[in-house]
Every structure is written in C-alpha cells, then in structure tokens.
Amino acid sequence: MGTLNDKTILVTGGTSGIGLATARRLIDEGAHVFVTGRTQARVDEAAATLGDGVTGVRSDITVLEDLDHLVEQIAARGNGLDGLFTNAGGGEFATLEDETPEHLADTLNRNVGGTVFTVQKVLPLLNPGASIVLAGSTAATRGVPAFGAYAASKAAVRSLGRTWAAELADRGIRVNTVVPGPTETPGLVELVPADQRQALLDEQAADVVQKRVGAPEEIAAAVAFLLSDSSSFMTGSEVFVDGGSNQV
Template sequence: MNRFTNKTILVTGGNSGIGLATAQAFAAEGARVIVTGRDQTALEQAAATLGAQALAIRNDASSVAGARELASTLSAQGIRLDGIFLNAGIAKLAPFETVDEALWDQTFNVNVKGPYFQIQALLPLLNKGASIVINGSINAHIGMPTSSVYAASKAAVISLAKTLSAELLPLGARVNVVSPGPVETPLYGKLGMDQATLEATAAQIQSQVPLGRFGTPAEIASTVLHLVAPESAFIVGTEIITDGGMSQL
C-alpha cells in the first residue's frame, strides 16, 4: 500500500526504537518523513534509511524554545504537515521515596510540556485533515511500582489528547493516543538501572504479558500508521492500547 504518497509526516524522537520504526513504515508507504532527536549521529543514520526526501533535525523535545524553533525551521522551508507522531519521551523508574524534583521535572518536561507546546507551535503548519498521534503508555493504567512519575506523565498526555481533540477538530485535525506495553527498544537501556536490575525488571515485566514476550517497534508503528491514515478518520480522542494483553490481567 501507499497510503501516504504526497504526504508529509513528522516523527519526534524518530532516530531510534518505535520512532524510527514508525518513520520507516511511513516512508515505505510513500511519505516524506521528518525525524527529530538529540543525537546527531543517530539522526544521520536514520535519515540514510529513510530515503532522499527525508529530513533529520536536531531538536530538544523538552524545550518550549525548541518546539518553536522546529516549527520555524519547517515553516521557513515551506513544509506543511499531514501527520505528527509525538514519540519523543523519557522513562526513568525509581521507588517513590527516592524520587526528587529533578526527576519529576525532567520527565514532565519531555513527556508532557514538550508535546503540548510542540502541537501549539505546529498548528499553523497543519493541512486540513491532519492527524496527531501521541505516544502514551500502558503504565498510565496498571499501577506498576517504581513508575509513579513516568505513569503520571503518560496519564497526562492521554488526557491531553482527549481535550485537544475537542479543541482542534474545528481546525480539521484529529488527536489520538497509542499506548504501548513493554516493547523491545533502546528506552529500556535508559531507565537509570544497573544491568542486573534492568534484566530482573525486564523479566518481571515480561511475565505479566499474556503473549509471553515484549512487543516490537514495528507492531506499534502499524497502529500509528492506522491512526494517521484516512481509514481512521472516524477515530477521534481515542487511546489504542497495544500491550499484548498486559492490561487485561
């Protein structure tokens, strides 16, 4: 299929993991893809896999100034958007009693403030019928120990999508959420844990998934593409959970 021929799609955090897999899936269906991230080397590698039309932009997803700068960069090049996947995020787990203000601020800056002001900055660049998808998380629903800050941030963006859906529909834009369960991505190497703790945590999480495995980035990407594609035009303000049945236990 080529559902996205002549469409332009922005994927934040598109240089690895779910973001890169989603960008590749969009490109494979004909889209011109723009990816952002903070690692310049990873961005260049991602762009090389996405084709000659792809654009890679270094950007700080936690910064309001960064959000406005990205919008200005795209506007200066005459770029308008048909879809946005707000995927850039951070996940650091910590017992409640050890959480400090720095962890709270970092998590909410990247996971909540960043997407909020990025959408605001990009509004003038949206084509009629544009679709916005925010990356949520099953952690917003399951009450997993040590995830209090991360889970709260993802609950916030799920709520945000519902509210923005009502506000942005008159402008012709839809907002939805995809909430993955555990997925095999580099994010699991950035949880702030030593290797032994990380392996034990991963094994414990996997034991809670009825399918008996982590998901793959490509499986999440397929849901994002569905939410951006024309066939999902009647899906508005909705969260699609892709967690291998984890939330059903």
C-alpha cells in the same frame, strides 16, 4: 500506492526504537517524514538509515528555541504537516521515597511539557484533516512500582488527547493516543544495567497475555494506521498495542 502518499509527517524522538521504526513505516507508506533527536550525531545516523523520504532536524522538545527552529525547517519545505507523532519523552525509575524535585520536574517537562509545546508550535502548520498521535503508556493505568512520575505524566498526556480532540475538531484535525505495551527498545532496556536487561524483558513478558514483549514495528503499524485516512472516524481514542497486558 501507500496509505500515506504525498503526506508530510513529523516524528519526534525518531532516532531509535519506536520512533525510528515508525519513521521507516511511514516512509514505506509514501510519506515524507521529519525526524528529530537531541543530538546531531543520532539524527544524522537515523537519516542515513532511513534514506530517501526523510529530513532530520536536531531538536530537543524541552527547549522552545529548538521547537521554533524545527517549525522553520518544516515550513520551509512548503507543504505544511499532515501528521504528527509525539514520540519523544521518557522516564527513569524512582520510588516515592527516592523521588526528588529534579526528577519529577524533568519527567513532567519531557513527557507533558514537551508534548504540549510541540503540538502548540506546529499548530499553524497542520493542514485540514491532519492527524495527531500522542505517545501514551500502559503505566498510566497500572500501579507500576517506582514508576509513579512517569505514569502520572502519561496519564496527563491521555487527558490532553481528549481535550485536544475536542478543541481541534473544527479544523478537521484528529487526535488519538497510542498505548504501547512493553516493547524491546533502548528506552526500556536502558532503564537497568546491561547485565539485568534480559531479566527485565523476561519480567515484562510474564505480564503480557501473549507472553512476549512487543517489537517497535508492531507499534509503528498502529501509528501508521492512526495517521492515515483509514482511521478517519477516530478521534479522542486510546489504542492499546500491548499484547493484552492491560486488557485481560
């Protein structure tokens, strides 16, 4: 018996990295998982990899019409939602001197706007006792050079998690934020050219107490816990899965 038997859970940005690893873990725990991605090809590839227990839907969290279509697909299954992991988002390096209105708007729209409107759109589908897990970042509480827009967007997500935990408590809905440390995912290594990626991972690992970067499966385990009834007395929390990098 899995910890998520018969639950229906949505994972946005579930076609690679932490999202894909989380979808796999949730399926292993007995859930039916909806995964989204921005291209049909990546959604189809993820669905084929995950096998039974998954429904793939092409959806961009920055496009409200896509979110409406996603809600229609979930509603058509008839079981509502027992959990949501707002994993989709991302960012690119830009120093204060190099910041542009376009880059700032895109970063905030993906990480803040996309999170806000994903949660808003699925609210009618959330069953009593549902759990929402927001994707935070250690960058939100650290001064990471050239990552100001991204860090600010993730600080906003953390603040929203606290607010929504209070707003949704009457419905029995819990809201927590998972905060991954540096994790070897496409989203991290693709920040730099291919010939600089190992150096980036080595640099990230040097700042971690355990002297290594995390694996997506390690973050997925924490998300699965927060989505399960095992975390039933947790809401408004920020759970760091960072190898100690922001703790020691």
